[in-house]
Amino acid sequence: MNVKDNSVNIKESPTDASKESGTYHHGDLRAAAIAAGMEKFGGQNHPDLGLRALARELGVSATALYRHFPNKDALLDALALEALNQLGAHQAQAAQSVGGGREGFGEMGVTYVRWAVEHPALVRLIYDRVGKVDLAAGNPTKMGEAFYQLRAGIAATMSEDISPEHRATATLHAWSLVHGLAMLILDGQVEYDPDMIRKVVTLADFGLE
Amino acid sequence: MNVKDNSVNIKESPTDASKESGTYHHGDLRAAAIAAGMEKFGGQNHPDLGLRALARELGVSATALYRHFPNKDALLDALALEALNQLGAHQAQAAQSVGGGREGFGEMGVTYVRWAVEHPALVRLIYDRVGKVDLAAGNPTKMGEAFYQLRAGIAATMSEDISPEHRATATLHAWSLVHGLAMLILDGQVEYDPDMIRKVVTLADFGLE
C-alpha cells in the first residue's frame, strides 16, 4: 500500500493570490483556516479553538469563517478529518516498514502512541468529533472510512489462520491497548518512554504469529 | 479491604436547614452544588456544566458559587474527585468479590468499563481534570492518592512471584487495556457488550496466574 497524502490541498487561489496588499477577498480562506487550525493545535494538549482568535490570525473578520463553515463544529470536524488522515498516513508508513506478526503490531502500536504524544490535542479532537458526528448523522462519513483503515491496519498484523471472531476480539484488544496507553500518557498518568511503550505493547499475546 | 464510602457528606446545615421558605442563606451550598453537579453529569456523555444553569437549579444566584469555589475549574475538580471516589469504591467492591489471577482481573476490568459506560461524562471529567491539576500544582492531591488506589487494585490481581519491573509493565498494560476499551466505547467506536468486554479483557496474558 502506498502512503497516500490526504492532507488538505492548499490550492493557490485564482490569480495567484498568496497575499499582496489588503485584498478584500482572501484567496482560499477555507484551506487557510484549516491550516491555521492545525498549526494552533499542533503542540497543544487540550483542543481549544476560538473563532475570533483564529480569524484574527488570518487577518480576517470573525464572521468571515461562516462563509466556509456553517458553524464552529463544522470547522472542528474538518480539522479532525485532516488530523485523522495524517495519523492514518503515519500508520500506513509504519505498517509498510515492517512485516506482520508481533513485531509488526509492536511497530504500529509504538507509532500510534508516538503520534498521539506529539499531537495530543489532535487525537483528542479526532475521537471527540467522531463520537458526536458519526452517531448524529448516520452518513458513511469520510471519518468513518478513515477509522476503518486504521482498524484494518491493526487486523493485518494478525495471523490469518485464526477464526474471524477471535480475530475481531484480538483487533479490538490491540486497539484498546494502544489507545488506552496513549490516553493515559496524554492525561499525565504515565510518562512517555518509547522503550516502555514497546515493552507494554509487545506484552500482548493474542494469536499474532 | 472494606468498601469505603468517600461520597460527599451532605451535612445537614446548622439549625436543620434543608429548605424551609426562601431563606437568604442556603444551608450548605457547597455540598448541594457538588450533588447537583454529579446529578447533572450522571447520564450525560460529554462534560458540560454552566455555572449559571447550575445556580439556577439550586435556586441561587450565579455568583453565589464563588463563595465556595474560587472558580469553575475548582468546582470541576471537586466533582472529579467525588467521581473518582465513587469509581474507586466500585473497583474495591469488585476486587473483594473475587480472588486474584486472571479471573479477578477480568472482574475488575469489566467493572471499570461498566462504570465508565454508565457515567461517561464523569470518566471524562476525571481524566481531564487530573491531567491539568496534578501537573500544575505538584501537590500530592487527593486525586493522586485515589488513582494510586486504582492502580494498586489492578496490581493486586497479579501473581506475586514475578519481577517488579514485569509487574509494573503488566499493571500498565492492564490499565491501558481497560481504559482504552472504555474510551473507545464512550467515543462511539465500539458498542458496549458485557460478554465481549470480558472476552477482550481475559484475552490478556501477562503473568497473572
Next chain:
DNA sequence: CGTTCATGTTAACAGCATAAACATTTGGAG
C-alpha cells in the same frame, strides 16, 4: 445588644458563537 464575618445579592465587563444586514469583488451572459 452590637459588631463581625460568612454568605448571599445585583450590576457590570469582557469574551464567546452566531445571525442579519450591508459592501465589495469576481465571473459569466448578453
Next chain:
DNA sequence: CTCCAAATGTTTATGCTGTTAACATGAACG
C-alpha cells in the same frame, strides 16, 4: 465590454458565558 448575480468579505447586534466589584443579609459571638 457591460452589467448582473453569486461568492465572499465587513459591521453591527444579540444572548450566552465566566468572573469581578460593591452592596445586603443574617448568623455567631463577645
